[in-house]
Amino acid sequence: MSGKQYLKNQLPVILINLLGMLALALFLIASDNPIQTVLFILAVWSIVLVLSLLAFYFSRKKYLNKLLNMTEQLEERYLLPEIMQVPERADEQVFYQIMKMAEKSMLERIGEVQRERREYKEYIEQWIHEVKTPITAMKLLCENNRSPFSREVLAELENINQYTEQALYYARSEHAEKDYSVREVNLCDVVHSAIADNKYLLRQSNMTIQIDDIETKVYTDEKWVRFILNQIIGNAIKYHAEQPILHFGATKTNDKIVLSISDNGIGIPKSDLPRIFEKGFTGQNGRTGKNSTGIGLYLCKRLCDQLGIGLTAYSENRGTTISLIFQMNDFIIGVQG
Amino acid sequence: MKEKILIIEDDFTIQTQLKTLLSGNGYEVFAVTDFSQTIEQLKEAAPHLVILDIKLPWNNGFEICSQIRTFSDIPIVFVTSSNTDMDELNSIMLGGDAFITKPYNPAILLAKIAALLKKAYRSPQTEIYMWKEATLHLESSMIEYKGQKAELTKNELKILYYLFKNAGKICSRNDIVDFLWDNQLYVDDNALSVNITRIRDKLAAIGLVDFIKTKHRQGYTL
Numbered sequence: 001m002s003g004k005q006y007l008k009n010q011l012p013v014i015l016i017n018l019l020g021m022l023a024l025a026l027f028l029i030a031s032d033n034p035i036q037t038v039l040f041i042l043a044v045w046s047i048v049l050v051l052s053l054l055a056f057y058f059s060r061k062k063y064l065n066k067l068l069n070m071t072e073q074l075e076e077r078y079l080l081p082e083i084m085q086v087p088e089r090a091d092e093q094v095f096y097q098i099m100k101m102a103e104k105s106m107l108e109r110i111g112e113v114q115r116e117r118r119e120y121k122e123y124i125e126q127w128i129h130e131v132k133t134p135i136t137a138m139k140l141l142c143e144n145n146r147s148p149f150s151r152e153v154l155a156e157l158e159n160i161n162q163y164t165e166q167a168l169y170y171a172r173s174e175h176a177e178k179d180y181s182v183r184e185v186n187l188c189d190v191v192h193s194a195i196a197d198n199k200y201l202l203r204q205s206n207m208t209i210q211i212d213d214i215e216t217k218v219y220t221d222e223k224w225v226r227f228i229l230n231q232i233i234g235n236a237i238k239y240h241a242e243q244p245i246l247h248f249g250a251t252k253t254n255d256k257i258v259l260s261i262s263d264n265g266i267g268i269p270k271s272d273l274p275r276i277f278e279k280g281f282t283g284q285n286g287r288t289g290k291n292s293t294g295i296g297l298y299l300c301k302r303l304c305d306q307l308g309i310g311l312t313a314y315s316e317n318r319g320t321t322i323s324l325i326f327q328m329n330d331f332i333i334g335v336q337g
Numbered sequence: 338m339k340e341k342i343l344i345i346e347d348d349f350t351i352q353t354q355l356k357t358l359l360s361g362n363g364y365e366v367f368a369v370t371d372f373s374q375t376i377e378q379l380k381e382a383a384p385h386l387v388i389l390d391i392k393l394p395w396n397n398g399f400e401i402c403s404q405i406r407t408f409s410d411i412p413i414v415f416v417t418s419s420n421t422d423m424d425e426l427n428s429i430m431l432g433g434d435a436f437i438t439k440p441y442n443p444a445i446l447l448a449k450i451a452a453l454l455k456k457a458y459r460s461p462q463t464e465i466y467m468w469k470e471a472t473l474h475l476e477s478s479m480i481e482y483k484g485q486k487a488e489l490t491k492n493e494l495k496i497l498y499y500l501f502k503n504a505g506k507i508c509s510r511n512d513i514v515d516f517l518w519d520n521q522l523y524v525d526d527n528a529l530s531v532n533i534t535r536i537r538d539k540l541a542a543i544g545l546v547d548f549i550k551t552k553h554r555q556g557y558t559l
Contacts (some may be wrong), residue, residue, distance in 0.1 A: 129392075132418035133348050136440040140354035143443045144361070146512065161440055181422045192521045196442050199518050209523035223420060 001061045010053060017049050078106045121171050128168045135161055155200035162198075162234055166295060169227055173302050180221040180307065187259060188215045190222055191248050194229035201237050207244045214250040218257055218326040224303055225324070228311075229261070231296040232322050236263040238292075239285055241318070256310075259324045268315040276313055277301035339365040340454055343384035345375060345401065346416070347393050355388065358443055359450075372396070376404055384411065386454055389433070391417040391424065399431055406432040412453040416441065444519035466501040468559055471545060473501050485543035493536050495520050496529075500549065500559050509556035533557065 007014075021042055028038045071080050081099045139157055142150035172179055191214060195202065202209065236246050240263065247262045268276060272283035280294040297313075304311040310325030342364045346352045352368050359366045367382045369375050372394045379387070387405065391398035402413055412435075415428040420438040428436045435449050464475035472481040478494045479486050489497065499516045500508060510529060517524045524532065533549065540548045550558050 129418040132439045133351065136418070137348060137350035137354060139440045140351060140358060140443065144354055144357045148511075151511070157440070179422050181426075193445075195521075195523070196445065196519070199442075199515075203514070203518070206525065208525055211523070 001057075001064050003057065006057055006060075013053075014049070017045070021045055078103050121174075124167060124171045128164050128171075131164055132161075135164070151200060151204075155204045158198055158201050162230060165227055165230065166299065169224075169299055169303065170295065173299060173306070180224060182219050182221055184217050185220055185222045185225065186215070187218055187250060187257070190225050190229060191259075194226050194233055197226070197230050198233050198237065202233070202246070205237050205240050205244055207237065207240065207246050210245060210247040212247075212249040214248060214259065216250055216252060216257055218328075220307055220309065220326060224307055225309075228300045228303060228309075228324065231300050232261050235296065236261070236265055236320075239263075239265040239267075239320075241265050255328050257326045257328060259326070260321055261323075262319060262321040264319040267318045267320055268313065270315075273313060273315060277311070339363065340386065340458075341365045341367065341382065341384040342386050342388060342450070343379055343382050344368040344388045345372075345379075345393065345398070346388065346390045347372060348390075358447075362447055364450075375401055379405065380408075385458065386412045386414065386450060388414050388416055388450075391415060391419065391428075399427055402428070402431045402433055410457075412457050414446075414449060414453065416446075442519070444516075466498070466504075468501055468504045469548075471548065473497055480540070480543070480545075482540075482543045482545045487539040487543050489536075489539070492517065492522055492524060492528075492532050493539070495522060496532055497536060500557060504559045507552050507555050507558045512556070 024045075025038050025042060028041065029035075067084060070084065071077055074080060074083075081096065081103050084096075087093055087096055135157060139154065142154045142157070188211075191211065195209060233246065236244070243264075245264045247260075249260050249262070251258045251260070266285065269284050272281075272285070275281045276283065276297050277300070278294070279298040281298070282292040282294045285292065301311055304324070308327060310323070310327075312323045312325070314321045314323070342359055344352055344355050344359075344366060346355065346368070356366045356368060367378075367384065369378050371378065375393075375396065389398045389402060393401070396404075398415060398417070402415075405411070405413065413433045414435045414437060415433045416437050416439060417424060417428075418439040425436045434453055437446060437449060466473040466475070470482060473479075473494075474481065475494070475498065478489050478491075480489060480497060495517055496513060499513055510526060514524060514526065514529055517529075537549060540546070548559065552558055
């Protein structure tokens, strides 16, 4: 509360007082009182006036500051009327009522938006499950009728599947905690199944696959890691160069296992590197013709954060290395004994 | 004896294509046609293994699974398009043996089925393939011809296995590479040629000359 503004608001009170003082002074002088008495009375009046104004100002300021602090500490500020005391002053009570009304309509709106969002999300998930049936049917049709043509279709189907998975995980990433179960996962198996998911795309781009000995166990959710690997492999295919190579390697230190996926593709410019995990960031590679949405790596990062997996990217001129860092905490090592 | 597999899947295309895929891999295949009579049809077919979709007309897959479990222990493979943890957990709790999400890789589905059948019925069949006096021993990774033996590497064994399985037919290079990839051996076209040459050398050393024939622009054949 600013003092100046307060003073301005109190102007009528001050003016009435001054008018009263003037009238009293005129009356006292007219009724032959000595000038000292008049001045004395006026001085006392002024002091009382100033003191009362000050006292009033500070008590209001204290009260309002308290309210302000309370609001600032609230996470959902529109809920303030729920916790504040009902004010005693008549005009403040009106404001309180107005706030209550505003809060109610806000809550209704939020509820409506949340419901709409949930319904939309459910619809998307349902749609994805439904679209998987024709994808499966097409896949089986192609596998049962092998030809160069069906191979091309199978590769495109893998693309379609990637996109639908991306949509599914985007819808789910908000509430990842509701859909994950951490189990002992063989890193080797996840890598092989991720490669199998992209088999025809990898073969189409003549990718050479190199896998080091990655027979090691981590504790995580398999389908999420598989999705993340799929995105990374998808990128390696999309941004491949001549004689493409995709290399999987794992290193194990005391408390962590690092799975590195390296390619010899076109790489990521140094200036883009810090921002590749941002939503919607496409960078230089995205602008130079490759169809990039800026969603894949963003989703990877988001899922990794929720799963407690570290995710880093490294690229120098050519080729990119993406590393997944799985923590082995004391508890797990203790259980393993 | 052919093993019988029952498909419980309401999508007609998937049903027929699965039938084609499985019968092409040496199984006898039935499919449920009337979903209000699933259990009756299952009892009639008496299959060795069931492939079960979750979303079905009348009863869902979970209900069918628990009904089957009241009278039979046959392996049940769940196939579904939903891959939530709840569904997976449910399928295991109700006695499902495997949980595969759509769109599945046919090779993985076949491998799962073979593994489950082997576990459930323990067919004493030894893994030996024969063609024109040559014998392929899968477990010891050897090829035998008139008493002479040659050891094979992983890649060579898988290539020969594929050729033996399709003996007499022409196997295209692409199909062989596909098969190797399904077995987690990521061999490219050049490496395949190298491997074939090495196999031919090994075969020649035990007296099998011109065992693998090249069909120009088509592939290889035994």
